[in-house]
Amino acid sequence: MQSLRVPLIMSILGIETSCDETAVAIYDRERGLLAHLIHSQIATHAPYGGVVPELASRDHIRKLLPMVDACLAEAGLRGPQLAGVAYTAGPGLIGAVLVGATMAVGLATAWGLPAIPVHHMEAHLLAPLLEPERPTFPFVALLVSGGHSMLVRVDGPGRYRILGQTLDDAAGEAFDKTAKLLGLPYPGGPALARLAGEGRVDRHGFPRPMLNRPGLDFSFSGLKTAVVLKLRELERDGLLDEAARADIAHSFQEAVVDTLVAKCVRALEATGFERLVVAGGVGANQRLRSRLRAELTARGASVYYPRHEFCTDNGAMVALAGSLRLRPGVAGGTRIEARARWNLEDLQAMAFS
Ligand code: KG4
Ligand code: ZN
Secondary structure, eight states: OOOOOOOOOOEEEEEEOSSSEEEEEEEETTTEEEEEEEEEOHHHHGGGTSOOHHHHHHHHHHHHHHHHHHHHHHHTOOGGGSSEEEEEEESSOHHHHHHHHHHHHHHHHHHTOOEEEEEHHHHHHHGGGGSSSOOOSSEEEEEEOSSOEEEEEEEETTEEEEEEEBSSSOHHHHHHHHHHHTTOOSSHHHHHHHHHTTSOSOOSOOOOTTTTSSSSOBOOHHHHHHHHHHHHHHHHTTOOSHHHHHHHHHHHHHHHHHHHHHHHHHHHHHHTOOEEEEESGGGGOHHHHHHHHHHHHHTTOEEEOOOHHHHSSOHHHHHHHHHHHOOTTOOOOOOOOOOSOOOGGGSOOOOOO
């Protein structure tokens, strides 16, 4: 009797709802990314000037299931044909995380699949593995998002040691708060970066926080204070026009980028590694990218980024991290994992091929 050849589908559904993006993707170990969708809640939160957690949760509830259906249709798959459902289990806004977690575990249970909880920052730092030109291990990862700024030593998948992190505001948070001070619309980071492009040379020479001290920690709140003081001074003297605002944005961006670049170089020197991965929303910043490329190339090191839409929150990175964490034969349970805080160093190492 001839045996049936059943195609081995190793496709993982990835669900991301930790903040203000609802994102879904299907990643296949053999065939790569099969589908991905991102719905941004910017329009929902813009009138409030920041993310309103309860509105974020409600919007995830509205959007998630239709997006799952659309991704399955695009990939030409039905739910039960998948190998697992991965979801961001934290860190993040707990209500928002819970929406994705409960739906993911519900779908996995209905389809008879394992549900795979994924650490949001691990997903970010593995995102460059989605690209054709992917880094090999080990590498240093600079994770710079709205909620985190950290440098991580990555010896392999799941083997992380935090080398330094922010003592106060995250880099994205500093961009967002400074943008607000400059009267820019939410979300501030990209708007500030655009305004900075119109500014002249670094006129203000804002402080480069923590550069004069050894170590790899960051601090951005002093820089924000320096911007507040400069804005007050210019306003008092009647000099706060559009050009002055652009110059402040420019000087602010230079100070943040200088600090991040110097710490990345320090981290590479401390580890002896030659590869840097940049992930998280601030990784979309063009000035940071060009400065890092120049500095690292000069040192014979390389820098890797995910494509633009995978720098910010997305489902593809969650599906990829889930596919690495999926162990054959491990059955799904109905336990729902959701954490507002979660230390990256608490993760278990995983096999990688
Ligand atoms: O990773 P992400 O999408 O969400 C979090 O997990 O936080 O990062 C969002 C952050 C926001 O603070 C946003 O202002 C910032 O990334 N961001 C940027 C740029 N694009 C996004 N900051 C500076 N320059 C950009 N081009
Ligand atoms: Zn993120």
